[in-house]
Amino acid sequence: MHGRSRALPIAVRWSMTLCLGLAISGVAGAQILEISAAQISGAGWTAQRLHATLTTSAQGDQFSLAAGVAQAGERKLWRHARLQCGLQTAQGWACRQGLLVVDGSPWGALHGDGQVQLRQVGGSGQAMLALRGVQFGSARVQVQSTAAGKWHLTGAGSLPVAGLVRAFTLLPATWQTSGQARWQVRARGASWAKARQMAFELQGSQLQFSSPDGLQAAQGVALQLQGDGVYTGQWHGTARMRWTQGGVLWSPWYWTAPAAAVRIQTRWQQTAKAWQLDQGSIRWPGLGQGGFALYRPTQGGVLRWQIRDMDVAMAPLYANWIKPLAPPGGLAAQLQASGQVHFSVAGEGGLSALKWDLRNAAISSPRGHLAVTGVNSRGAWSRTGKASDAVLRWQSAELYHIPAGALHAELVLNPQGFQLQQPFTLALLGGELHFRHLAARWAGPRSGFSMSGDLRGVSMAQLTQIMHWPPFTGTVSATIPELQYHAGDITTSGVLSAQVFGGEVRVGDLHIENFLGVLPLLRANIGIAGLQLKPLTDAFHFGYISGVLNGDVKNLTLLNWSPEAFQAQFHTVPVHGVSQKISYAAVQSLTRLGGGNGISGFFQGMFLRMFKTFAYAHLGMGVHLKDGVAELSGVGTEDSGFVILQGQGLPRVDIVGYNRRVDWDELLARLKTAMHSGAQVGTGE
């Protein structure tokens, strides 16, 4: 050995294991010192198959170092690294004009240049490392140490993000990443390999990533990450992040950086069991602000997170966070929301708890299918806890332009859904809708809503006008047995019965597909029994008819709430104590409905006008609608016609129709004409 060996400037507490080889040789005036070690390991890192060579000659000293594998923890950082430089020992050790070659690293194969300086001044030491390469950018690290072993490190540089992401497994290996990051590090410690304090700053720009299917991606992201930490038996510190530019896609969500930066700051802690973020705060301009916490076990286990006391605007919350979860063709995907909400939410392998306070919110759909205003709600829900209470209020609502009054509903929430705490009543079209039962299930094959209740005194005039149905007057009261809503479909498990005009209308097999969607489809079977014709014809301007009507509408199909097909038949039934009479005006109306132009004969008309009413034996009509054509029938046949009215006694009036097939729109027009042209007749009954 040349005798230039000096004590290393700092105490190195590395353990050299397995094998340490030392060889000194001289070849052609040069002296060579070779040191090899099978493995050197420190706290959290290991280097294997090290081989250092010092060659001294008249032309200068050369130093080379080769490392088979260098790894931090389980992660291999470098493979087959070789450093070669000119060694100067005039003022400490300096390794200048160094050449670095690494066959394998998180950045791939590396090739760069740099220098290393080791100096000792009065017991304190100084080390400086500068590296530069196309693949890993540049890095300059300076370490100063005291004789007591305390040290201080500063470092700065820039690097491509792809390698950083791969090195720390921030994203799956198959994802593409790009972008640049500038970094700064400061650290200090009491002895080598035992840092006690550190601070870092990372500024990323033009950051991009993309999953193989392109459904998780980011473009043009700029963010700044700052943090510091202290070791007091375990690492803990603070971290701050600012997101200033770019967009992030995490299908089905997409967020863009607002004009003012999104700011997140938190305290962090690393223990043997977990990484933990607590006392976090997030400020998202245009959305809101609140707190958060996160717990990630290091030895496997489920990630736990909380978002606490968020105050956010409903419009961006719904548009950017809730709506993307809704099926594109459904109602929820068309809704707009406004108002404010204060909420806390927690997750542990899925949503586990939610607490909310919704204030002065409104929901509306562009086509006016649904509009709710003055919504206030508060409550709490837990996936594992016991039942909790919730309140829902609104000032007004509209469903398919049908207005509903104010609501105050008290609910009991359980892990699977909610149900009513007590029945409530909603004002509806001059009457009311009473909810005896209302419940929801979040998941499973029976997910959706179910309700039962009563309709009381609902104005048919208003309803038929709003729905653009043939005009109908009077009120309807009905019992709703069990109505279920699931994935856009409504079904009833029982018979919906309504008391109308002294009789009963029973709606069975009700099924509405695509409710609140494009072209809703309703199917039902309707039975009518004991309908009093007098109040019915009083309500319509149809003329006067007395009697009792039975009938049914089978296979009723409404497409977009317009009749598409049905087989209907109505006929009077003799009932003791109820007369069966019809006025001249009603005869005229029925004649028009059957396809005639009223009683046209001058003498016939004049004669019949002399009587207020006529007795009849049978009255009825059948309509079979299909493909826009209605096929008419009556209570009997005569010649090639169908009997609508079969008179009785004198004067006897029969109405027989001969045009069996009529266009549906034409029939509707006839009905409309008949309803508006039939003068009411005072019969004294």
Add this chain to the structure above:
Amino acid sequence: MTKQGWLKTQGWRSVLALGLLMALSACVTVNIYFPAAAAQKLADQVVGEVYKAAAKGALQAPVAPAVSAPAPPARSAASATDSLSMASPYHAASYLLAMGFSAISGTAEAAANLDASSPGVQSARAQVEALATQMHPYFVSGAVGYTANGQVTIHDAAAVSLPQRAPLNGLVASYNQALSNLYQQIADANGHPEWAGQIQQTFAETWIDKAPAGYWYQSPSGQWQKK
């Protein structure tokens, strides 16, 4: 009796004997086969209108088509028709016999209509057309394409911008659901729910055949190709 006369007599006897045998054993089975031609015609119409609505970007009320196609003639009848050109009494008798037999016995193939006028089909079509309008830019850009079985799938999500990509997965799922519903509704409307698979296959080929230039589709082997 000349040889020709003997043959004639024997021929008529045979006809008579066979006729009696046929009358005793005749039974009729009418099979309604999947009306491939009608399905193709319907698919052409529906697919054309969906493409048109999607390109126009507006939802239009679907016009209910009702198309029918004649069933292919029975093989026995066809061969008998050919033999009519042979004018001998024997051949004429054979023809009549074959015609008669095919009319009252064996298996008949009935023509079937494909009715797409049912409200269920109309509602299903409206949903497909509404979603097709939203899918249109994704087809044009190549982000999505047709599979070989009448569904759609993501071809290259990166073909559209990040904001456009966000709803893509959900949109594809909803569109596939709407397409399956359409195929099933057509089958149900015609009283043969089991035809849904064949209707879907007919539509599958039509979606690709009628696709505008630039659309992507998968071959049966799963290879992507561009129209």
